[in-house]
Amino acid sequence: MAEEAVNIVAPFVIGNAEEYERVLARQLPEDQASGSYDDIGTSFDTLFGSADDLTVSEAESLDRIIRQLPARTVLDCTCGTGIQAVGLAALNYVVSASDISTAMVQAVESKAREKSLDIEVRLSDVLHLAEWGAQCFDATVSGGNSLAVLSSRDDVFQAIRSMANRTRDGGLVVVGGRDYALVRDRQEAVYGRGLRLVSEGVLGTVPEWTLDLRLFGVSRVQVRHTFLSLRDGLLVPRSFVKSLLYLSAADIVSGFAAAGLRNISVTDITGEHEYAGGDWYICSGRVGDEPQS
Ligand SMILES: C[S@@+](CC[C@H](N)C(=O)[O-])C[C@H]1O[C@@H](n2cnc3c(N)ncnc32)[C@H](O)[C@@H]1O
Secondary structure (H helix, E strand, O other), X not given: OHHHHHHHHHHHOOOOHHHHHHHHHHHOOXXXXXXXXXXXXXXXXXXXXXXXXXXXXXXXXXHHHHOOOOOOXXXXXXXXXXXXXXXXXXXXXXXXXXXXXXXXXXXXXXXXXXXXXXXXXXXXXXXXXHHHOOOOEXXXXXXXXXXXXXXXXXXXXXXXXXXXXXEEEEEEEEEEEEOHHHHHHOOOOEEEEEEEEEEOHHHOEEEEEEEEEEEEOOOEEEEEEEEEEEEOOEEEEEEEEEEEEOOOHHHHHHHHHHOOOEEEEEEOOOOOOEOOOOOEEEEEEEOOOOOOO
């Protein structure tokens, strides 16, 4: 309890960026550098007001981008709980999905079953996507700032190459991300996600507050997703710590260019408007040669 309290107040200890980086290095155990969301599992969905609404809007955004091909088969290679994969399957795409986390892969399997959607799911590292063999898809997708959880920019570039390798000639690689450097520049160290009532067995329902506490380092931001529930008059904290690279749209565009992708474009999060510098962006680029006119 005391240890939690110390960690929770850590983001308020304002220092310079190098100091933050040293704090991050001390606080994050090695294994968290892997970026797997195995610890969060299905709690991930409770970070959002409505995961179902988000699933619909994320799929609509991606659909605006990939229907230009037109695309039928899609691989979501950092699927999490399926916020993009499930939404795209509901729009009648033939969706395959993978993640490095067993809990996440299971979450997608059970959501697909619940919603009677057919999604082929595998455990696979986006750096290689080896479990998909030589299969190629019309579009490969990584949404929700997933590439930012990787260990380095080199790994982000490697992930983009591996996505391109699993995309058919003329198909699209699509990466949705968040520019956390803009959040850092606005000094938004605390973000309240909201209050909900959770069922606690014999206690009935108890209120639970969710907030993100952010510790801005030099090259990464540490985000502590924190759930505070009120039980027997006590605030009981539960938190999941994630470390994310600062990745701008320009960084992803560089990765696309390095992977030899063409017709690279960047939109806002709706997939509808040209990117004008907001936090969230979607980059897309084509694999292979320009079509002959
Ligand atoms: C921020 S979550 C986003 C999930 C989902 N795309 C969404 O928007 O809700 C990042 C996901 O990437 C997964 N991940 C992290 N490292 C990975 C890797 N090397 N290969 C595949 N998935 C990875 C995590 O387990 C997690 O499910």
